[in-house]
Amino acid sequence: MYQHNFNAGPSHLPESVLKQSIGAIKNFDDTGLSILEISHRSENFTTVIEEARSIAKELMNLEDDFEVLFLHGGGRTQFMEVAMNLLDNDKKAAYIDTGTWSSKAIEEAQLFGKVEVIASSKDKNYSYIPQSYSIPEDASYLHITTNNTIYGTEYQNIPACTIPLVADMSSDILSRDINFNRFSLIYAGAQKNIGAAGVTLVAVRKSILGKIKRPIPAIMDYCVHIKNGSMYNTPPVFAIYTCLLTLRWLKEQGGAAGIEKMNIRKAEALYHEIDTNPLFKGTVAKEDRSRMNVCFVMEDKDLEKEFADYCKKEGMYGIKGHRSVGGFRVSLYNAVSLESTKALVQAMEHFAKVKA
Numbered sequence: 001m002y003q004h005n006f007n008a009g010p011s012h013l014p015e016s017v018l019k020q021s022i023g024a025i026k027n028f029d030d031t032g033l034s035i036l037e038i039s040h041r042s043e044n045f046t047t048v049i050e051e052a053r054s055i056a057k058e059l060m061n062l063e064d065d066f067e068v069l070f071l072h073g074g075g076r077t078q079f080m081e082v083a084m085n086l087l088d089n090d091k092k093a094a095y096i097d098t099g100t101w102s103s104k105a106i107e108e109a110q111l112f113g114k115v116e117v118i119a120s121s122k123d124k125n126y127s128y129i130p131q132s133y134s135i136p137e138d139a140s141y142l143h144i145t146t147n148n149t150i151y152g153t154e155y156q157n158i159p160a161c162t163i164p165l166v167a168d169m170s171s172d173i174l175s176r177d178i179n180f181n182r183f184s185l186i187y188a189g190a191q192k193n194i195g196a197a198g199v200t201l202v203a204v205r206k207s208i209l210g211k212i213k214r215p216i217p218a219i220m221d222y223c224v225h226i227k228n229g230s231m232y233n234t235p236p237v238f239a240i241y242t243c244l245l246t247l248r249w250l251k252e253q254g255g256a257a258g259i260e261k262m263n264i265r266k267a268e269a270l271y272h273e274i275d276t277n278p279l280f281k282g283t284v285a286k287e288d289r290s291r292m293n294v295c296f297v298m299e300d301k302d303l304e305k306e307f308a309d310y311c312k313k314e315g316m317y318g319i320k321g322h323r324s325v326g327g328f329r330v331s332l333y334n335a336v337s338l339e340s341t342k343a344l345v346q347a348m349e350h351f352a353k354v355k356a
């Protein structure tokens with residue numbers, strides 16, 4: 001049975017990406033070798049990483065000052081790497097706390113300097129995006145999490161900011177047409193919107209680097225990775241290849257602007273059902289709803305297990321809510337189709353009819 005994959009991460013990949021990935025494991029680029037067993041310094045692979053870099057830059061429309069890196073360690077490594085590279089011990093950084101991932105980023109940054117949490121939505125279980133705060137001019141940077149994967153909120157507007165703006169975009173990168181040049185550093189684990197687990201995309205402005213006093217271990221130093229073209233150590237070759245295929249696919253969908261149109265239709269269809277079906281209700285402020293992670297609960301908690309079982313039977317995968325919210329979380333990342341979204345909406349309608 002076809003599985004409609006709504007998992008929060010790792011998540012659904014386009015059919016064509018999976019097919020080409022499998023092909024490359026067997027015989028990469030007609031070399032007679034697998035992509036898993038060739039040199040990362042071979043021309044066959046350097047072509048891959050160069051194209052991945054240039055297509056990422058193109059899709060984000062990044063200014064020339066930006067470098068795009070493909071690093072190990074996932075989003076979590078960036079929580080510390082950002083602070084290690086940008087925050088001196090005697091300086092401070094500003095953070096906005098909008099959920100579990102922001103909180104983790106804050107904890108890690110505190111190891112390197114002072115952190116001022118200028119706003120938080122913890123008071124209401126992270127069900128909204130804080131709107132009023134002032135950004136200290138003397139902070140080294142402001143860090144935000146543009147989409148809160150666990151709670152299902154997303155910044156609809158990027159904060160105006162005169163200090164460098166740093167963003168964890170792990171769960172909404174390239175899902176909408178925003179001005180990426182508003183940021184000074186963007187990072188995203190690939191496994192939600194742009195590929196397979198094992199690689200993290202970092203886009204950083206060169207002009208913000210090399211300004212702190214702390215010695216940085218080479219493997220954690222963005223400057224070292226820039227100098228070595230993300231090949232300071234053996235890069236995660238297969239994850240980068242999958243990323244390239246996904247970025248190519250995204251370009252075919254019309255890039256960020258093209259996929260945004262589809263993402264709007266998917267999110268609208270599901271939120272409409274949540275708002276009109278009496279069995280369900282959303283868990284976050286309407287104006288801050290995420291298009292990527294849709295969180296909802298059932299009015300009657302006792303029905304949740306039955307609905308979950310019904311969805312499983314219908315081939316819906318990965319819709320269980322995170323334990324900190326409960327209920328359901330449906331992830332509608334770029335590769336999830338409108339058809340899958342409609343299939344879930346139909347399941348919700350059908351379940352309501354049976355229960356009426």
Ligand SMILES: *Cc1c(COP(=O)(O)O)cnc(C)c1O
Binds near residue numbers: 101169170
């Ligand atoms: C998934 C996620 C992370 C963690 O990424 P890892 O690659 O598992 O380290 C960090 N931030 C956000 C917003 C996420 O969604």
